[in-house]
Amino acid sequence: MTSTLIRGGLVVTAAEETHADVLVDHGRVVALFARDTGTDLTPGADRVIDATGKYVIPGGVDAHTHMEMPFGGTYASDTFETGTRAAAWGGTTTIVDFAIQGVGKSLREGLDAWHAKADGRCAVDYGFHMILADVNDRTLKEMDTLVEEGVTSFKLFMAYPGVFYSDDGKILRAMQRAAVNGGLIMMHAENGIAIDVLVEQALAAGKTDPRYHGEVRKALLEAEATHRAIQLSRVAGSPLYVVHVSATEAVEELARARDLGLNVFGETCPQYLFLSTDNLAEPDFEGAKYVCSTPLRPVEHQAALWRGLRTNDLSVVSTDHCPFCFTGQKDLGRGDFSRIPNGLPGVENRMDLLHQAVVDGHITRRRWIELACATPARMFGLHPRKGTIAPGADADIVVYDPRAEQVISAETHHMNVDYSAYEGRRITGRVETVLSRGELVIEGREFVGRAGHGQYQPRGTCQYLL
Ligand code: URP
Ligand code: ZN
Ligand code: ZN
Numbered sequence: 001m002t003s004t005l006i007r008g009g010l011v012v013t014a015a016e017e018t019h020a021d022v023l024v025d026h027g028r029v030v031a032l033f034a035r036d037t038g039t040d041l042t043p044g045a046d047r048v049i050d051a052t053g054k055y056v057i058p059g060g061v062d063a064h065t066h067m068e069m070p071f072g073g074t075y076a077s078d079t080f081e082t083g084t085r086a087a088a089w090g091g092t093t094t095i096v097d098f099a100i101q102g103v104g105k106s107l108r109e110g111l112d113a114w115h116a117k118a119d120g121r122c123a124v125d126y127g128f129h130m131i132l133a134d135v136n137d138r139t140l141k142e143m144d145t146l147v148e149e150g151v152t153s154f155k156l157f158m159a160y161p162g163v164f165y166s167d168d169g170k171i172l173r174a175m176q177r178a179a180v181n182g183g184l185i186m187m188h189a190e191n192g193i194a195i196d197v198l199v200e201q202a203l204a205a206g207k208t209d210p211r212y213h214g215e216v217r218k219a220l221l222e223a224e225a226t227h228r229a230i231q232l233s234r235v236a237g238s239p240l241y242v243v244h245v246s247a248t249e250a251v252e253e254l255a256r257a258r259d260l261g262l263n264v265f266g267e268t269c270p271q272y273l274f275l276s277t278d279n280l281a282e283p284d285f286e287g288a289k290y291v292c293s294t295p296l297r298p299v300e301h302q303a304a305l306w307r308g309l310r311t312n313d314l315s316v317v318s319t320d321h322c323p324f325c326f327t328g329q330k331d332l333g334r335g336d337f338s339r340i341p342n343g344l345p346g347v348e349n350r351m352d353l354l355h356q357a358v359v360d361g362h363i364t365r366r367r368w369i370e371l372a373c374a375t376p377a378r379m380f381g382l383h384p385r386k387g388t389i390a391p392g393a394d395a396d397i398v399v400y401d402p403r404a405e406q407v408i409s410a411e412t413h414h415m416n417v418d419y420s421a422y423e424g425r426r427i428t429g430r431v432e433t434v435l436s437r438g439e440l441v442i443e444g445r446e447f448v449g450r451a452g453h454g455q456y457q458p459r460g461t462c463q464y465l466l
Contacts, residue, residue: 002046009051014374024395027437059093059396063376064318072341082416084122088441089414090348091431093124093396100131107142122454129153135170144181150458153184158225159192175236182461189225210287213337214280214295223249230257239263246272246294248304255313267316270353288330291340306362317371321347323417345417355429381460395438404430
């Protein structure tokens with residue numbers, strides 16, 4: 001094991017900004033040394049990384065990815081190998097992906113399948129949530145076992161009838177179980193039954209373009225489902241984490257619940273902060289590149305999301321990385337927007353886009369780290385190993401150049417997808433060096449990691465519960 005000294009940078013965590021040198025050994029942070037104390041640690045270190053003028057930040061924790069996810073008759077185009085490599089390029093050193101229970105199958109079968117996809121292939125560390133697609137007595141019992149094994153969060157869908165959808169009774173039963181076993185219920189909150197009626201009506205009226213995806217998946221139907229999920233969780237006494245929040249009205253529901261002091265949390269994603277229905281309306285079927293659910297909203301919703309991120313009514317920014325190529329995948333929905341596979345690429349872009357938000361004055365530097373590293377780590381039971389730079393933590397560390405300029409493009413990104421949702425966007429700031437458990441993964445803008453370095457991370461339970 002190589003000891004590493006990261007010297008000369010500004011260490012930024014959710015709690016502190018300190019001019020300090022960071023000593024890493026045996027894959028973990030050993031100590032932070034205040035600058036100018038006269039102690040020269042350089043001779044004792046096997047490797048010295050010069051971070052002068054740079055930020056030294058914890059590796060990002062992306063708590064919402066879908067590598068190789070089967071969806072809409074195809075598969076998300078990033079494998080665990082390509083997706084985690086791209087994550088590393090973007091300064092993310094841990095992902096939490098969603099294993100899927102098949103209808104009529106056990107949770108164990110779904111989880112085993114996802115372990116088989118990821119094992120030996122990841123460039124950075126990974127954990128799993130479990131998607132509950134078939135809530136029944138057996139599934140409910142299995143939830144307890146999974147929590148004990150470190151799969152401590154379960155996603156349920158109020159959307160996608162006939163695919164992942166659970167009715168309110170099933171949702172309530174899963175929540176009741178989570179209230180007892182300590183699991184965190186994650187909710188895709190959209191009224192899928194009502195949306196399907198609107199989809200049918202839109203198609204019958206000849207409204208087949210991608211932009212109608214945004215029109216039928218109404219903000220009020222996101223808000224209604226968010227409200228319902230909150231009330232069901234109150235009845236069950238379980239915590240609730242609402243994923244990919246995009247609408248002002250849904251943020252209002254979360255704010256009301258949080259003002260009551262409930263264990264209710266919200267996540268949003270860069271696409272809702274930086275993109276809008278204007279993208280969905282791009283001509284020549286280009287709008288398909290932006291089809292995801294919940295959908296992109298009119299640009300006015302962005303202000304409510306930024307505000308929610310500042311007030312902590314939204315406390316995590318994840319990507320919901322679920323890439324489908326424009327050619328050969330998104331075009332399955334030419335002539336019928338409901339057949340466009342839902343999802344956007346982004347695992348490589350999150351840390352940079354949020355740094356741009358710092359530059360633009362939406363959030364502070366420490367809040368950047370809190371939203372992208374520290375809170376997801378605590379929310380999903382990965383703290384204190386992940387999400388911070390402190391003695392004892394895993395040495396998942398990014399040296400970030402806050403002054404570098406870059407332009408996001410599919411020409412230069414590393415995700416296995418033929419377009420970028422942020423094509424042409426200028427960003428101030430760029431990842432320079434990435435360590436995962438003390439090993440170099442990105443060095444001087446070169447990938448020096450390897451498939452199989454990333455290890456499975458069993459997780460504890462949510463660390464925010466009252
Ligand atoms: O459009 C999306 N979000 N695709 C991934 C599946 C999900 O609902 O998170
Ligand atoms: Zn979802
Ligand atoms: Zn998702």
